[in-house]
Amino acid sequence: MGLTVVGSIALDTVETSAGKNADGLGGAATYFALAASHYTQVHLVGVVGDDFPQEHIDLLGAKGIDIEGLERVEGKTFRWSGRYHDNINARDTLDTQLNVFEHFKPELPEAAKNAKYLFLGNIHPSLQLEVLRQARPEFVALDTMNLWIDTTRKELEEALAKIDCLIINDEEIFELTGERNLVRGVHKIQDMGPSIVAPKKGQHGCLLFVKNKIFSAPAFPMAEVIDPTGAGDTFAGGFMGYIAQQDSVDYDTLKRAVIHGSVVASYTCEEFSVDRIALVTQEDIDRRFDAFVDLSRF
Numbered sequence: 656m657g658l659t660v661v662g663s664i665a666l667d668t669v670e671t672s673a674g675k676n677a678d679g680l681g682g683a684a685t686y687f688a689l690a691a692s693h694y695t696q697v698h699l700v701g702v703v704g705d706d707f708p709q710e711h712i713d714l715l716g717a718k719g720i721d722i723e724g725l726e727r728v729e730g731k732t733f734r735w736s737g738r739y740h741d742n743i744n745a746r747d748t749l750d751t752q753l754n755v756f757e758h759f760k761p762e763l764p765e766a767a768k769n770a771k772y773l774f775l776g777n778i779h780p781s782l783q784l785e786v787l788r789q790a791r792p793e794f795v796a797l798d799t800m801n802l803w804i805d806t807t808r809k810e811l812e813e814a815l816a817k818i819d820c821l822i823i824n825d826e827e828i829f830e831l832t833g834e835r836n837l838v839r840g841v842h843k844i845q846d847m848g849p850s851i852v853a854p855k856k857g858q859h860g861c862l863l864f865v866k867n868k869i870f871s872a873p874a875f876p877m878a879e880v881i882d883p884t885g886a887g888d889t890f891a892g893g894f895m896g897y898i899a900q901q902d903s904v905d906y907d908t909l910k911r912a913v914i915h916g917s918v919v920a921s922y923t924c925e926e927f928s929v930d931r932i933a934l935v936t937q938e939d940i941d942r943r944f945d946a947f948v949d950l951s952r953f
């Protein structure tokens with residue numbers, strides 16, 4: 656079975672109203688893998704530089720994540736820095752240094768190629784297409800961002816035609832489709848390829864469109880958000896991890912997967928970097944899953 660993720664592994668410097676955290680472990684693939692490792696065997700594919708602390712690699716290994724596809728090359732690790740507004744839903748990117756990520760050419764080891772489930776993190780669409788050429792998955796989800804929608808639309812559309820599920824935020828839907836109405840925007844995306852679309856709405860939760868069905872999940876109401884960086888990637892990790900664990904993409908499984916994604920994403924927001932998600936236990940997941948059921952059942 657198994658689940659492969661390809662994406663950024665980063666050192667993030669983040670400022671929120673709770674303070675500042677410099678050079679913390681981050682990156683979309685990191686958050687995804689830590690979340691998904693609770694559910695299934697994860698194969699991580701990415702690149703770091705020779706400045707990447709060994710303790711981070713040890714952490715990923717200790718979580719049972721297969722790091723054969725984690726390249727370590729000469730140079731500096733990808734760095735991203737951001738500052739959140741008082742409204743924690745909004746942030747400014749202060750700096751992005753691609754460093755070793757600039758020349759990243761994903762090379763999937765055999766186990767990563769053979770995984771039944773694949774998540775293409777937010778990287779250049781031509782790299783996402785390269786991964787699709789190498790891998791033999793049965794179910795593929797993809798994440799993207801405004802930059803790729805604006806600058807590499809042709810490659811992105813080529814990738815969208817080949818995938819099953821798009822995880823995206825609502826602003827990006829508008830950017831991709833020109834459609835200000837979310838439902839109509841999602842329908843346009845479904846016409847481009849993925850039959851499943853999960854629009855993330857930050858602290859307002861997430862929707863799930865599966866063909867002509869729609870499911871709505873809240874975000875876990877939190878009195879204090881320390882750092883929401885990586886919440887979207889953690890969501891994707893819980894969502895895909897649960898699907899891979901259940902080895903099913905029927906509608907009921909997909910709905911529960913959205914709740915699992917929301918559960919793990921809420922933990923990521925409780926501390927800077929991966930400090931909370933790295934400590935989450937099965938019991939934490941079960942407890943918050945039950946709280947979600949209470950929250951939304953009527």
Ligand code: AMP
Pocket residue numbers: 663664665666667681682683734735751777778883884885886887888889
């Ligand atoms: P999120 O908060 O879900 O948007 O994810 C933030 C994570 O994405 C951070 O840990 C960053 O290191 C990473 N990130 C930010 N910009 C990029 C980019 N251009 N390409 C890949 N990863 C990025």
